[in-house]
Amino acid sequence: MRLHRLDITAFGxxxxxxxxxxxxxxAAGLFLLHGPTGAGKTSVLDAVCYALYGAVPGARQSGQxxxxxxxxxxxGTRTSVTLDLTxxxxxLEITRQPPWERPKKRGTGTTLDKAQSxxxxxxxxxxxxxxxxxxxxxxxxxxxxxxxxxxxxxxxxVLLPQGDFAAFLRADAEKRGRLLGKLFDTHRFAEVEKRLAxxxxxxxxxxxxxxxxxxxxAHRMQQAAGDAMAPPELQPGDPGLADAVLSAAAVARSxxxxxxxxxxxxxxxxxxxQHAADRALDDVRELARLQRRFTxxxxxxxxxxxxxxxxRQTQARLERSRKAEAVAPALELREAADAEHQRAARxxxxxxxxxxxAFADAGAAGLAAAARRATEELGGLESARRAEQxxxxxxxxxxxxxxxxxxxxxxxxxxxxxxxxxxTVRSALQERIDAAQQAAALAEQLAVRRDPARQRLTAxxxxxxxxxxxxxxxxxxxxxxxxxxxxxxxxxxxxxxRLTGIAAELAASLKDGxxxxxxxxxxxxxxxxxxxxxxxxxxxxxxxxxYQRAEERHAEDEQRLGTVREALAAATAEAGDAPTDQLAAExxxxxxxxxxxxxxxxxxxxxREDLRAAEEExxxxxxxxxxxxLRTASRVARRDALDRERATLERELAQATGxxxxxxxxxxxxxxxxxxxxxxxxxxRTAEDTAQRLKDADARLADAAxxxxxxxxxxxxxxxxxxxxxxxxxxxxxxxxxxxAAVRAVLAEADTVAAAAQPAADLAAAEExxxxxxxxxxxxxxxxxxxxxxxAELDRLSARAATAVRRLAPLREEYDRVARLAALAAGxxxxxxxxxxxxxxxxxxxxxxxxxxxTVRLTRMSSGRYTLVHSDDRTGRGRSGLGLHVVDAxxxxxxxxxxxxxxxxxxxxxxxxxxxADVVTDEAGGVRxxxxxxxxGFGSLDDQTLDEVLDVLDALRERxxxxxxxxxxxxxxxxxxxxxEVVKGRSGSTLRQRGAG
Numbered sequence: 001m002r003l004h005r006l007d008i009t010a011f012g013x014x015x016x017x018x019x020x021x022x023x024x025x026x027a028a029g030l031f032l033l034h035g036p037t038g039a040g041k042t043s044v045l046d047a048v049c050y051a052l053y054g055a056v057p058g059a060r061q062s063g064q065x066x067x068x069x070x071x072x073x074x075x076g077t078r079t080s081v082t083l084d085l086t087x088x089x090x091x092l093e094i095t096r097q098p099p100w101e102r103p104k105k106r107g108t109g110t111t112l113d114k115a116q117s118x119x120x121x122x123x124x125x126x127x128x129x130x131x132x133x134x135x136x137x138x139x140x141x142x143x144x145x146x147x148x149x150x151x152x153x154x155x156x157x158v159l160l161p162q163g164d165f166a167a168f169l170r171a172d173a174e175k176r177g178r179l180l181g182k183l184f185d186t187h188r189f190a191e192v193e194k195r196l197a198x199x200x201x202x203x204x205x206x207x208x209x210x211x212x213x214x215x216x217x218a219h220r221m222q223q224a225a226g227d228a229m230a231p232p233e234l235q236p237g238d239p240g241l242a243d244a245v246l247s248a249a250a251v252a253r254s255x256x257x258x259x260x261x262x263x264x265x266x267x268x269x270x271x272x273x274q275h276a277a278d279r280a281l282d283d284v285r286e287l288a289r290l291q292r293r294f295t296x297x298x299x300x301x302x303x304x305x306x307x308x309x310x311x312r313q314t315q316a317r318l319e320r321s322r323k324a325e326a327v328a329p330a331l332e333l334r335e336a337a338d339a340e341h342q343r344a345a346r347x348x349x350x351x352x353x354x355x356x357x358a359f360a361d362a363g364a365a366g367l368a369a370a371a372r373r374a375t376e377e378l379g380g381l382e383s384a385r386r387a388e389q390x391x392x393x394x395x396x397x398x399x400x401x402x403x404x405x406x407x408x409x410x411x412x413x414x415x416x417x418x419x420x421x422x423x424t425v426r427s428a429l430q431e432r433i434d435a436a437q438q439a440a441a442l443a444e445q446l447a448v449r450r451d452p453a454r455q456r457l458t459a460x461x462x463x464x465x466x467x468x469x470x471x472x473x474x475x476x477x478x479x480x481x482x483x484x485x486x487x488x489x490x491x492x493x494x495x496x497x498r499l500t501g502i503a504a505e506l507a508a509s510l511k512d513g514x515x516x517x518x519x520x521x522x523x524x525x526x527x528x529x530x531x532x533x534x535x536x537x538x539x540x541x542x543x544x545x546x547y548q549r550a551e552e553r554h555a556e557d558e559q560r561l562g563t564v565r566e567a568l569a570a571a572t573a574e575a576g577d578a579p580t581d582q583l584a585a586e587x588x589x590x591x592x593x594x595x596x597x598x599x600x601x602x603x604x605x606x607x608r609e610d611l612r613a614a615e616e617e618x619x620x621x622x623x624x625x626x627x628x629x630l631r632t633a634s635r636v637a638r639r640d641a642l643d644r645e646r647a648t649l650e651r652e653l654a655q656a657t658g659x660x661x662x663x664x665x666x667x668x669x670x671x672x673x674x675x676x677x678x679x680x681x682x683x684x685r686t687a688e689d690t691a692q693r694l695k696d697a698d699a700r701l702a703d704a705a706x707x708x709x710x711x712x713x714x715x716x717x718x719x720x721x722x723x724x725x726x727x728x729x730x731x732x733x734x735x736x737x738x739x740x741a742a743v744r745a746v747l748a749e750a751d752t753v754a755a756a757a758q759p760a761a762d763l764a765a766a767e768e769x770x771x772x773x774x775x776x777x778x779x780x781x782x783x784x785x786x787x788x789x790x791x792a793e794l795d796r797l798s799a800r801a802a803t804a805v806r807r808l809a810p811l812r813e814e815y816d817r818v819a820r821l822a823a824l825a826a827g828x829x830x831x832x833x834x835x836x837x838x839x840x841x842x843x844x845x846x847x848x849x850x851x852x853x854x855t856v857r858l859t860r861m862s863s864g865r866y867t868l869v870h871s872d873d874r875t876g877r878g879r880s881g882l883g884l885h886v887v888d889a890x891x892x893x894x895x896x897x898x899x900x901x902x903x904x905x906x907x908x909x910x911x912x913x914x915x916x917a918d919v920v921t922d923e924a925g926g927v928r929x930x931x932x933x934x935x936x937g938f939g940s941l942d943d944q945t946l947d948e949v950l951d952v953l954d955a956l957r958e959r960x961x962x963x964x965x966x967x968x969x970x971x972x973x974x975x976x977x978x979x980x981e982v983v984k985g986r987s988g989s990t991l992r993q994r995g996a997g
Contacts, residue, residue: 012043015072015988026962035982051083072988277773284766290755297746324719367681440601460575854915
């Protein structure tokens with residue numbers, strides 16, 4: 001790559017247009033770019049980089065777009081950078097213009113113009129530039145392909161930043177690896193490391209996910225088992241986790257079965273205790289009631305005795321009614337119990353009507369047991385759900401196989417049809433390519449003849465034009481010659497006339513007493529007189545001036561005539577004697593033939609691309625047909641395996657659903673059956689309770705009727721009076737009679753008397769004992785149900801854990817294999833003794849080449865003292881592979897490059913930069929880099945070292961290179977004669993160029 005010219009407009013600190021002639025600067029081999037701080041030396045390099053890549057180097061990348069524009073530029077001047085260079089044998093011109101906020105053409109304010117780019121190439125045959133592209137992306141790809149390096153590589157190889165390489169000398173292995181990785185494009189090896197690490201993380205995540213699910217099942221088993229199981233004290237990914245989970249699950253299942261047996265025994269004992277406590281509570285309640293009844297009756301009898309005489313007269317009349325009224329409370333109690341029992345019976349009938357016939361004769365306990373069995377069966381449908389889901393997946397897989405088979409059949413048919421016409425298509429394309437090649441060869445031949453024909457035609461047309469111009473010029477020369485002769489004759493005549501009358505002209509100036517200018521006399525007796533038509537000095541001078549102008553016009557006409565005659569002779573010599581029409585016809589015929597040949601030949605590249613694309617399509621279709629045939633063969637076995645698995649799953653699903661059609665339907669059926677059985681059991685228990693209360697009410701009613709003197713309860717009911725009669729009797733009855741009847745009835749009850757003779761009933765203790773017994777039954781039932789659910793849940797989770805352990809086994813094996821390989825590539829494995837990463841291993845070889853290439857120049861710069869060597873030794877606990885040491889020939893010892901002094905670091909980094917440029921150039925495919933720039937660092941060198949460094953840089957001319965030094969060092973202005981100075985000013989910076997001479 002050689003730079004020729006750089007044009008900068010409104011870029012960076014340059015407000016106007018500045019140009020750099022690199023051809024003149026490069027003629028001396030070394031040239032100096034200098035100027036005060038902030039003047040814009042680096043901006044010149046930025047402009048080169050921006051023209052090539054559309055971006056500036058390094059940290060200044062943020063200065064894109066409008067920010068590249070100079071603050072000193074006029075509002076109407078657009079920022080532009082144009083670079084003329086030769087790369088890969090091609091002369092190119094690149095122009096880039098960043099986005100621009102320009103003033104609006106109409107109105108006020110600004111508008112944004114988009115960025116623009118142009119790429120042109122110089123056509124040596126045509127002697128003119130031709131446009132190649134105006135696309136940013138196409139230009140960027142073309143430049144990168146021709147240079148063979150990215151922008152980062154270009155900035156490191158062509159724009160050598162000494163500060164970066166000094167940091168490279170002192171950097172650790174990681175930082176060196178990042179820089180070398182960008183320069184040598186070793187990202188594919190880093191991608192291998194990354195892919196292995198990602199694969200390791202993915203497999204580890206799969207294993208951890210499986211272990212996490214296994215641990216989750218273990219925690220669920222712990223929750224189900226309670227204190228009977230301790231969770232494994234391991235984490236996801238730890239070895240032995242599966243065995244620990246399975247072992248703990250087995251212990252938990254055994255303990256749960258034992259607890260179920262114990263809970264069933266406890267429930268039986270609690271139910272027996274509840275029945276006894278209920279009977280004792282009923283007895284105590286009845287005793288307490290009778291005792292209260294007796295006490296109240298005695299008190300009422302005492303009060304009645306005090307009023308007995310006033311009511312004896314109505315006693316007989318109301319005796320039977322009184323006896324009937326004594327039975328009325330028991331009758332009302334019996335009616336209320338009968339209504340409650342009828343409601344409970346109807347509810348039981350409705351609940352049983354929704355049950356199957358198999359439960360028609362089942363009692364409340366049987367219905368409750370059936371509900372529990374349905375609940376347990378509902379919990380066991382999980383495996384059936386998985387089978388149903390897998391069956392759906394198998395249907396989808398089978399459909400995918402069918403679609404793939406149809407697609408492959410279409411591919412095979414299309415491929416066979418396409419391949420059948422291949423030979424015909426290829427032959428036709430080859431014939432068109434041969435014809436285009438012949439046309440291109442003919443166009444090259446005609447191009448050689450076309451320019452001479454055009455030149456001869458142009459000369460002939462000029463000859464014809466100059467022939468007419470010659471005649472006109474000759475006529476003008478003759479006319480101006482005659483006019484000059486006439487003007488001369490007129491001037492001579494006037495001059496002669498003036499000489500003739502000169503005495504009168506002299507006499508006009510005579511004065512008395514003043515001497516005559518001719519004779520010297522002071523007396524003038526008879527001076528001459530002017531006659532008519534006298535010519536004075538002014539008239540003569542005017543005639544002379546007219547003659548001189550006429551002579552000048554004649555001389556100009558003669559000169560013009562000579563020029564035209566010379567041009568006519570030259571045109572005649574080039575065009576010959578052939579007529580212009582004949583030459584024009586020949587040139588037109590040649591141009592038409594060239595246009596046809598060029599048009600026919602221009603399709604050569606496209607035809608070759610079509611042939612290459614057709615051949616690639618032929619290879620692709622052939623391979624695609626082979627792959628389709630292989631896929632068709634492999635699908636047969638897969639289809640059979642799917643059919644077998646489908647049959648197995650259908651049998652399992654049919655057994656689990658029991659003819660319900662689907663697991664969801666079976667689950668809904670079981671849920672509804674459980675709810676119905678539970679409701680029916682509750683209704684049956686309620687009906688049994690109300691029936692018992694009705695029976696007790698009937699017994700009390702019968703006893704009350706008998707004691708009142710009635711044969712049947714119905715007779716007592718019939719003896720009751722209606723409301724009107726009762727009210728009539730009430731008006732006549734004394735409260736005493738009613739009370740006496742009631743008291744006698746109570747005192748006549750044997751149970752009441754017997755109860756009164758017993759000790760006082762302890763109702764609170766009996767109720768507490770009954771509640772305690774009921775609570776024990778509920779607790780025992782809950783414990784038995786919980787134990788049953790625990791056993792079912794533990795069985796389900798244990799089976800799930802065993803399946804997960806079998807599934808995780810191949811994943812663990814894959815993770816171990818990938819983890820070992822990833823650790824080896826990443827340098828963290830124990831088998832990798834030097835802890836060297838795969839990318840570092842590749843870069844170490846590149847670093848050896850760089851160190852060898854840098855040593856050649858470093859040895860000369862340091863007068864043979866220093867050489868650079870690569871080291872792959874480990875430093876401390878870090879990784880190895882990218883170490884860089886310097887060998888000091890004076891001491892014979894090898895030491896780290898970080899120990900070099902400032903000046904030594906500079907020329908060491910310079911040698912390293914030049915060596916790196918050589919290696920990267922070779923890596924980029926041998927692209928020649930004829931122009932290099934070195935940025936700063938020369939101020940740290942003494943005079944002798946500076947001379948040696950300049951000798952090394954000057955030696956680069958042996959490889960036909962030119963080196964530009966960017967520096968503030970004043971001594972370099974004396975040593976380097978070719979200079980480009982950046983002059984800073986208030987209105988922006990300017991460039992001043994001086995050659996080597």
